[in-house]
Amino acid sequence: MTIELAVAMAMFVGLVAYAVFGGADFGSGFYDITAGGAARGAELRTQIDHSIGPVWEANHVWLIYVLVTWWTGFPSAFAAAMSTLILPLLFALLGIVLRGAGFAFRKYSPTLSQARVHGALFAGSSLIAPFFLGTVAGAIASGRVPADGQGDLWSSWLNTTSLLAGVITVACCAFLAGTFLTADATRAGHDELAARLRRHTLMVGAVTGALVLGSLVPITQDAPTLAQGLTGRAAPLIATSILGGIVALVLLARNRPSAARVSAVVAVASVIVGWGAAQYPWLLVDEVTISDAAGAPATLRALLLVAAIAGIIVVPPLVYLFRLTQSTEWAQH
Amino acid sequence: MVAHDALSLAAAVDPAGLLPARQQMALTLGWHIILASFGVAFPAMIFVAHWRGLVRKEPIALVLAQRWAKVSAVLFAIGAVSGTVLSFEMGLLWPGLMGTFGDVLGLPFALEGLSFFVEAIFLGIYLYGWGRMPPRRHLLMVVPMAIAGVVGTFCVISVNAWMNTPAGFRIVDGEVTDVDPWAAMFNPIAGLQFAHMWVAAYMLVGFTIAGVYAVGMLRGRRDAHHRLGFLIPFTFASVAAVIQPVIGHLLGGGLGDRQPAKLAAFELATTTESPSPLRLGGVLVDGEVYGAIDIPVLGSLIAQNSFTAPVRGLDTIPLEDQPPVNITHWAFQTMIAIGTLLALAVVVYWAVRWWRKRELLDHTWFLGFCVATGPLAVVAVEAGWIATEVGRQPWVVYGVMRTSEAAGDYPGLWWLLAVTAVVYTCMTVGAVLVLRSMARRWRQGEHDLPSPYGPEAGLQDKTAGKERPA
Numbered sequence: 127m128t129i130e131l132a133v134a135m136a137m138f139v140g141l142v143a144y145a146v147f148g149g150a151d152f153g154s155g156f157y158d159i160t161a162g163g164a165a166r167g168a169e170l171r172t173q174i175d176h177s178i179g180p181v182w183e184a185n186h187v188w189l190i191y192v193l194v195t196w197w198t199g200f201p202s203a204f205a206a207a208m209s210t211l212i213l214p215l216l217f218a219l220l221g222i223v224l225r226g227a228g229f230a231f232r233k234y235s236p237t238l239s240q241a242r243v244h245g246a247l248f249a250g251s252s253l254i255a256p257f258f259l260g261t262v263a264g265a266i267a268s269g270r271v272p273a274d275g276q277g278d279l280w281s282s283w284l285n286t287t288s289l290l291a292g293v294i295t296v297a298c299c300a301f302l303a304g305t306f307l308t309a310d311a312t313r314a315g316h317d318e319l320a321a322r323l324r325r326h327t328l329m330v331g332a333v334t335g336a337l338v339l340g341s342l343v344p345i346t347q348d349a350p351t352l353a354q355g356l357t358g359r360a361a362p363l364i365a366t367s368i369l370g371g372i373v374a375l376v377l378l379a380r381n382r383p384s385a386a387r388v389s390a391v392v393a394v395a396s397v398i399v400g401w402g403a404a405q406y407p408w409l410l411v412d413e414v415t416i417s418d419a420a421g422a423p424a425t426l427r428a429l430l431l432v433a434a435i436a437g438i439i440v441v442p443p444l445v446y447l448f449r450l451t452q453s454t455e456w457a458q459h
Numbered sequence: 460m461v462a463h464d465a466l467s468l469a470a471a472v473d474p475a476g477l478l479p480a481r482q483q484m485a486l487t488l489g490w491h492i493i494l495a496s497f498g499v500a501f502p503a504m505i506f507v508a509h510w511r512g513l514v515r516k517e518p519i520a521l522v523l524a525q526r527w528a529k530v531s532a533v534l535f536a537i538g539a540v541s542g543t544v545l546s547f548e549m550g551l552l553w554p555g556l557m558g559t560f561g562d563v564l565g566l567p568f569a570l571e572g573l574s575f576f577v578e579a580i581f582l583g584i585y586l587y588g589w590g591r592m593p594p595r596r597h598l599l600m601v602v603p604m605a606i607a608g609v610v611g612t613f614c615v616i617s618v619n620a621w622m623n624t625p626a627g628f629r630i631v632d633g634e635v636t637d638v639d640p641w642a643a644m645f646n647p648i649a650g651l652q653f654a655h656m657w658v659a660a661y662m663l664v665g666f667t668i669a670g671v672y673a674v675g676m677l678r679g680r681r682d683a684h685h686r687l688g689f690l691i692p693f694t695f696a697s698v699a700a701v702i703q704p705v706i707g708h709l710l711g712g713g714l715g716d717r718q719p720a721k722l723a724a725f726e727l728a729t730t731t732e733s734p735s736p737l738r739l740g741g742v743l744v745d746g747e748v749y750g751a752i753d754i755p756v757l758g759s760l761i762a763q764n765s766f767t768a769p770v771r772g773l774d775t776i777p778l779e780d781q782p783p784v785n786i787t788h789w790a791f792q793t794m795i796a797i798g799t800l801l802a803l804a805v806v807v808y809w810a811v812r813w814w815r816k817r818e819l820l821d822h823t824w825f826l827g828f829c830v831a832t833g834p835l836a837v838v839a840v841e842a843g844w845i846a847t848e849v850g851r852q853p854w855v856v857y858g859v860m861r862t863s864e865a866a867g868d869y870p871g872l873w874w875l876l877a878v879t880a881v882v883y884t885c886m887t888v889g890a891v892l893v894l895r896s897m898a899r900r901w902r903q904g905e906h907d908l909p910s911p912y913g914p915e916a917g918l919q920d921k922t923a924g925k926e927r928p929a
């Protein structure tokens with residue numbers, strides 16, 4: 127394996143982690159919005175606070191990791207994507223800022239009316255951010271970012287593939303979050319809440335599945351290079367993803383949310399990995415390959431070293447944090 | 460020269476994205492740096508309070524630690540999102556810089572990302588760990604958080620230092636070659652610049668938190684709680700304030716060789732004089748200095764560590780390589796003035812306390828001054844950054860790349876600036892409202908600050924439904 131490819135894969139690992147963990151955090155915004163009035167939604171909103179409170183900042187750092195690795199490892203392709211996709215990136219950024227601030231402010235709001243404002247900001251922007259990040263992915267995957275970065279500021283992300291990718295991203299986030307929240311509520315012994323979440327998640331899961339299947343044809347027509355990869359090299363991954371989704375729904379319906387969580391993660395992770403495999407060897411589809419975009423070799427080696435150090439320094443405490451939040455002492459609030 | 464100041468900020472040939480991009484960077488960085496300082500320095504203070512509470516069994520200290528942890532949850536959250544804004548902006552606003560030098564300056568950023576990970580993970584554990592894990596282990600969770608904050612600061616400052624003293628690459632025929640990311644990261648002034656910022660963060664946070672308790676004492680709440688809440692941060696800030704002028708002086712040494720135009724602007728040196736005076740105040744208008752107070756020889760002594768060595772004058776530097784002089788000069792002197800004042804003030808406080816056995820905290824005027832020290836330290840940090848950043852102009856990478864080459868070409872960036880200004884204003888207002896309401900509820904004797912839509916509301920709902928039939 128070439129060193130460029132190794133760095134690209136290290137970056138991709140971060141992307142998958144962000145999609146899964148960050149995605150689950152974003153998706154909880156959907157349940158927050160639909161939780162109902164202050165009294166009716168109180169239990170669910172408290173559960174959301176409790177589930178994502180300790181982890182959202184750590185999950186968010188995956189995005190920083192991806193950005194930094196990208197601009198360090200593949201600087202010119204980064205600059206090109208940033209220049210062409212400035213608008214959706216800025217919208218996503220606005221969503222990220224409002225979500226973080228809204229979440230932190232809501233928890234310590236003195237009055238219900240302030241908490242409402244902050245809560246609406248948190249929940250609404252939790253859906254805005256993944257939508258626009260999805261359009262960015264769609265724009266890159268459908269070959270709309272030219273190597274010189276002079277792509278059209280609007281049509282590059284206002285097109286079939288990008289918009290569908292945006293909607294699918296939101297749906298996947300909501301599905302992931304639903305399984306996570308159901309599992310958390312079950313473990314904490316909030317049975318009514320868990321039942322309600324399970325019903326919602328099953329609906330979200332069905333809609334997500336329909337969206338993914340329904341968008342296959344339009345994406346195939348709109349993004350031929352990606353489609354070729356998806357039906358070729360990446361086909362097993364896509365099949366895994368579909369299977370994972372179905373298994374997750376079945377497990378959830380049978381009231382086994384912890385296991386459903388695992389299959390939901392498999393479903394989402396394999397669709398992302400499938401996307402990467404489908405567009406290999408392109409970094410910016412039809413424009414720049416991974417090896418063309420690579421920065422200085424010394425830097426790539428240093429980046430791999432940092433990724434390895436991250437594996438040693440970051441992963442164990444991250445696992446510790448997740449295990450703590452899953453323990454019984456932490457389940458009660 | 461005022462005309463020149465204005466010109467160099469908005470020359471007609473510059474890309475349309477340049478001026479708004481600079482203002483955007485200034486606004487968002489200027490905002491982030493205040494919150495980031497809390498991320499750097501607050502954990503150490505929380506640690507001391509928590510340690511005293513737990514190991515020395517002082518209940519007051521434990522309450523302080525719990526409250527500070529809650530405050531830091533709010534501050535760190537908006538610190539993290541404002542930092543994310545910067546990560547995006549590096550690429551969005553400066554494609555020329557990141558496209559060309561991304562692989563040169565990326566390594567410290569990557570390591571910075573790593574330390575943010577560590578910081579965020581242990582922050583999550585610490586904030587939610589109260590009462591949920593063994594107390595001593597819980598206390599230890601602050602340590603990695605504090606270390607990660609320091610490492611992260613070094614990394615990000617090393618990027619800024621690299622822009623001042625570029626290293627770790629060569630330019631051959633217009634192409635960047637021989638990239639050595641480690642040499643770029645450990646560039647000549649990275650260490651000192653880091654030390655300066657690190658200490659500045661302790662001043663900012665220490666004086667600000669101490670000031671909050673000074674307000675309480677001024678309003679008559681002179682209990683042990685307020686004294687301890689004042690003394691812990693004030694002690695940190697005192698040490699920092701005394702060290703800071705020394706580090707600043709070391710940082711300024713050699714500036715005449717590194718960036719002569721910046722030093723000339725700092726010192727308002729229009730011509731090369733030997734020995735150079737120290738010029739206080741004053742403005743440069745059409746090449747003439749008005750209203751300055753000159754102290755002979757001191758300029759050479761401070762800037763060059765010599766009785767005779769001159770500060771190179773602006774007249775030796777081509778006009779197109781000069782920074783906006785007045786902004787740089789005033790920002791620099793503001794920082795120095797505040798730094799000197801704060802260092803003197805803390806020396807006086809501790810000297811009076813130790814040798815005269817008198818407590819200045821019993822005097823209203825001193826408490827009033829303490830309330831002002833927090834904002835003063837904030838102004839010093841901002842002024843310091845303005846001095847470094849504006850003083851480096853017109854270069855983004857000193858001597859290598861001009862800022863105009865780094866900027867993108869979108870005129871629409873003014874919209875972005877307007878939106879950002881609105882969002883950041885709202886975020887500031889939101890943070891102030893929430894923090895003040897937390898303080899108010901604590902004063903009223905509430906301890907845990909449950910969320911208003913919290914379990915109680917949910918429980919009432921349920922019990923209402925359940926209990927009625929019974």
Ligand code: HDD
Nearest residue numbers: 481484485488489492615616619841844845848849855862
């Ligand atoms: C006020 C706070 C402040 C802080 C904390 C920083 N800066 Fe700065 N920066 C400015 C204030 C500023 C400025 C004064 O606002 C500048 C200088 C000229 C301008 O228009 O904006 C600026 C410009 C500026 C630019 C645009 C190019 C240029 O005009 O030189 C870049 C790329 C950076 N800075 C990078 C950094 C980095 C990587 C920092 C952190 C280590 C940093 N700045 C800290």
Ligand code: HEM
Nearest residue numbers: 190495498499535538539542543545546575579608612615
């Ligand atoms: C001037 C110096 C800077 C210092 C001392 C500094 C320090 C810090 C610290 C200590 C944190 C954690 C803060 C917290 O949780 O409150 C933080 C957050 C962050 N900073 Fe900065 N920073 C600086 C400038 C920058 C710049 C220039 C960038 C990007 C280009 C940046 C990107 C970030 C990011 C992405 C985060 C969020 C990490 C997270 O999600 O937890 N910072 N910064």
Ligand code: HEM
Nearest residue numbers: 652655659662704707708711795798799839840843844847
């Ligand atoms: C009297 C004491 C001080 C001296 C002599 C001093 C000196 C300096 C010098 C020479 C620079 C510019 C470095 C360069 O561009 O190469 C600088 C920048 C800076 N100063 Fe100070 N300073 C002092 C006090 C302070 C104080 C009190 C603070 C904050 C509380 C502060 C915060 C900063 C910051 C944030 C920068 C920009 C970052 C950097 O380049 O290091 N300084 N200072």
